[in-house]
Amino acid sequence: MDAEALTPLYTGAEVRQAEAPLLEAGEGPQLMARAAWGLAGEVAVQLRHRRGRIYGTRVTGLIGPGNNGGDGLFALALLRRRGVDARAVLVSDRAHDQGLAAFRQAGGRLTQSIDADVDVLIDAVIGTGTSGGFALPQVPGLTEALARESTAVVACDAPSGVDPGTGAVAQEVIAADLTVTFGGHKLGLMVGAGAQASGRVVVVDIGMAGELARFRAEAARSRSVVAAEPVTPAPRRQDHKYSRGVAHVVAGSHRYPGAAVLSVRAAVQTGCGMVTLYAPGPVVSLVTAAQPEIVGTTAPEIPPRATAVAVGPGIAEDPGQCAALDCALDWAQRTGGRLVLDASALTLLAERGEQLTAQLPASTVLTPHLGELRALMEAAGRKDLCEELEASPVTAVEDFAGYLGCTVLLKGASTIIAEPRSRTLVHRVQAPGLATAGSGDVLTGVLVALAATAGPKVPLAEIAATAVRRHGQAACRLDPQGRGGFGASALIEACNGAAIRASAGTFD
Ligand SMILES: NC(=O)C1=CN([C@@H]2O[C@H](COP(=O)(O)OP(=O)(O)OC[C@H]3O[C@@H](n4cnc5c(N)ncnc54)[C@H](O)[C@@H]3O)[C@@H](O)[C@H]2O)[C@@H](O)CC1
Numbered sequence: 487m488d489a490e491a492l493t494p495l496y497t498g499a500e501v502r503q504a505e506a507p508l509l510e511a512g513e514g515p516q517l518m519a520r521a522a523w524g525l526a527g528e529v530a531v532q533l534r535h536r537r538g539r540i541y542g543t544r545v546t547g548l549i550g551p552g553n554n555g556g557d558g559l560f561a562l563a564l565l566r567r568r569g570v571d572a573r574a575v576l577v578s579d580r581a582h583d584q585g586l587a588a589f590r591q592a593g594g595r596l597t598q599s600i601d602a603d604v605d606v607l608i609d610a611v612i613g614t615g616t617s618g619g620f621a622l623p624q625v626p627g628l629t630e631a632l633a634r635e636s637t638a639v640v641a642c643d644a645p646s647g648v649d650p651g652t653g654a655v656a657q658e659v660i661a662a663d664l665t666v667t668f669g670g671h672k673l674g675l676m677v678g679a680g681a682q683a684s685g686r687v688v689v690v691d692i693g694m695a696g697e698l699a700r701f702r703a704e705a706a707r708s709r710s711v712v713a714a715e716p717v718t719p720a721p722r723r724q725d726h727k728y729s730r731g732v733a734h735v736v737a738g739s740h741r742y743p744g745a746a747v748l749s750v751r752a753a754v755q756t757g758c759g760m761v762t763l764y765a766p767g768p769v770v771s772l773v774t775a776a777q778p779e780i781v782g783t784t785a786p787e788i789p790p791r792a793t794a795v796a797v798g799p800g801i802a803e804d805p806g807q808c809a810a811l812d813c814a815l816d817w818a819q820r821t822g823g824r825l826v827l828d829a830s831a832l833t834l835l836a837e838r839g840e841q842l843t844a845q846l847p848a849s850t851v852l853t854p855h856l857g858e859l860r861a862l863m864e865a866a867g868r869k870d871l872c873e874e875l876e877a878s879p880v881t882a883v884e885d886f887a888g889y890l891g892c893t894v895l896l897k898g899a900s901t902i903i904a905e906p907r908s909r910t911l912v913h914r915v916q917a918p919g920l921a922t923a924g925s926g927d928v929l930t931g932v933l934v935a936l937a938a939t940a941g942p943k944v945p946l947a948e949i950a951a952t953a954v955r956r957h958g959q960a961a962c963r964l965d966p967q968g969r970g971g972f973g974a975s976a977l978i979e980a981c982n983g984a985a986i987r988a989s990a991g992t993f994d
C-alpha cells in the first residue's frame with residue numbers, strides 16, 4: 487500500500503497542537519473563517535437536498551462558549567446572507583464575541599428554544615476543547631429536534647459528547663447525521679461509539695495541511711484511515727499458478743458447510759494462483775460443485791505450496807478442524823507464512839486460555855468481531871482491555887496486538903487493524919448491509935487470497951486493510967443507498983479482483 491493511499495487520522499489534541507503555531511502567528515480568524523465557510527457550505531448542501539432550496543429554509547445553531555461556537559456563529563451569518571432564517575441558541579453565558587457580532591450584523595436572531603420546523607440543527611456546543619462529561623443543554627425543543635427525521639443534525643468539528651481523540655462518548659451526546667470536521671480526519675469520529683454518533687464525516691481543508699503534515703512526521707506513532715484502493719498484486723506476465731500464490735482455506739463443517747463455500751469462492755474471485763480447501767469430505771464435494779477450480783483435501787496438514795492459510799469460517803464442532811488449526815499454527819511458526827484466524831478458530835484459541843498468547847506466530851492476523859475480541863481478551867488474561875475498548879477502541883486493539891505479538895483486526899462498521907510496531911489502520915464504511923451472516927467469511931476469503939499473492943515486504947496490516955476496503959467497496963457497489971438488500975453470496979462477485987483493479991482510484 488503506498489503512502490498516498492492512506493489518509494492520516496489525528497486526535498483532537500494533535501490538531502490543536504498542529505494549529506498552535508498558526509494561532510500564535512495571528513491566523514486564528516482566517517482559520518475560523520474557512521471552517522465557517524466549509525460548515526455553511528455543507529449545511530447548504532443538506533438544505534438543497536432536503537428542501538430543494540436554501541432561501542427561506544430554517545437553520546438553528548446550538549452555540550457553546552468557545553471557538554467551536556464561534557465557527558457556528560460565523561457559519562450561521564453566512565447562511566443568513568443566503569436568505570436562511572438563521573437562529574442561535576447560546577447554551578452558555580459566554581459566546582465568541584466576533585462570531586456573535588457577525589451573526590447579529592447579518593440579521594441572525596437569538597432564540598431560547600428550537601422550533602418544530604427547523605431544517606438543520608447545527609451542534610456548535612463543543613469541539614476539540616471538550617473535557618469531562620457532557621450533558622445535553624436544557625433547551626426546549628432540543629430532544630424533539632434530535633429525534634425528528636425532518637431535522638438534520640450537523641455537528642461542527644465533532645459532535646458534542648464525543649471525545650475526538652478516542653471515540654468514547656459521554657453519557658449524553660448530540661448524535662449527528664453529518665459531521666463537518668476541520669483540518670484532518672479525527673480518530674474519535676472514525677471508531678467506536680464516536681463513529682456512530684458522527685454520522686457521515688466530511689473533512690474541510692482550512693489551510694493547515696502543512697502544519698499537520700509536519701506534525702505527523704514528528705509523531706512517534708501514526709495512525710491512518712484507509713482512504714483509497716492501494717496497489718494490489720496483479721499477475722505478472724511470466725507467472726504460473728504456484729508463483730502467483732496458493733491460498734489454503736480451512737473452513738466448513740457438517741453443521742456449517744456454507745461458510746466454506748463463501749470463503750473459498752471469495753478467495754477465487756479475489757484472484758490467486760490456486761485455492762485449496764481442507765474440510766470434511768461432504769463439504770469438499772459441495773464446494774467443488776460450486777467452484778470446480780478449487781483443490782480439496784481431507785488431510786489437515788498444510789499443503790506444501792501454500793503461501794497463506796486461513797482457518798476458521800464455520801469449523802465449529804468438528805474435531806478434525808482443531809488438528810488443522812494446530813497444523814496451521816505450526817506451519818506459520820516454521821515458515822513465517824501469513825495466517826488468518828477467524829470465527830471458530832478464534833473460539834478454539836480462546837478455549838486455550840492464557841496459553842493462546844504463546845501459540846501465535848507474528849505472521850498471524852486475528853479477525854474477530856467485538857464479541858470474539860472480548861472473549862479473546864478475557865481468555866488471554868487481559869480483561870482490562872475489554873474496558874479500554876469502550877474508552878479508546880484503537881488503543882485497546884493496539885495494546886492487545888502488542889501483547890499477543892501479532893496483527894489484530896477488529897471488524898465492525900469501523901474496522902481497526904493494529905500490527906505491532908506498525909501504524910494502525912482504520913477503515914470506516916457506510917455499508918450497514920454488511921451486517922449479514924457470512925459476510926465475515928467472504929472477508930476471510932478475500933484476505934487470504936491477497937495474503938497469498940502479496941509480496942513478502944507488504945506488511946500484513948496493509949494487506950488486511952486492502953481486503954477490508956475491497957469488502958466495503960463491494961457492499962457499496964451492490965447497495966449504494968445502504969438499504970441492505972443483499973446476502974453474502976452477492977458480495978463475492980462484487981469482490982472480483984479484475985473488476986476492482988479496473989476501477990481502482992475511481993470508486994469511493
Ligand atoms: N483555534 C482556532 O482559531 C480555531 C478553532 N476552531 C474551532 O474551535 C474548536 C476548539 O475551540 P476551543 O478551544 O475554544 O474549544 P471548544 O469550543 O471546543 O470548547 C471549549 C469550551 O467548551 C466548554 N466545555 C468543554 N468541555 C465541556 C463539557 N464537557 N461540557 C460542557 N462544556 C464544555 C469549555 O468551558 C470551553 O469554554 C474546534 O473544535 C473548532 O471547531 C476552528 O475554527 C479552526 C480555528
Ligand SMILES: Nc1ncnc2c1ncn2[C@@H]1O[C@H](COP(=O)(O)OP(=O)(O)O)[C@@H](O)[C@H]1O
Binds near residue numbers: 899918
Ligand atoms: N454495520 C456495519 N457496517 C459496515 N460493516 C459491517 C457492519 N456490521 C458488520 N460489518 C462487517 O461485516 C463483516 C461481518 O463479519 P462477521 O461478524 O464475522 O460475520 P459472519 O461471521 O456472519 O461472517 C465484517 O467484515 C464487518 O466489518
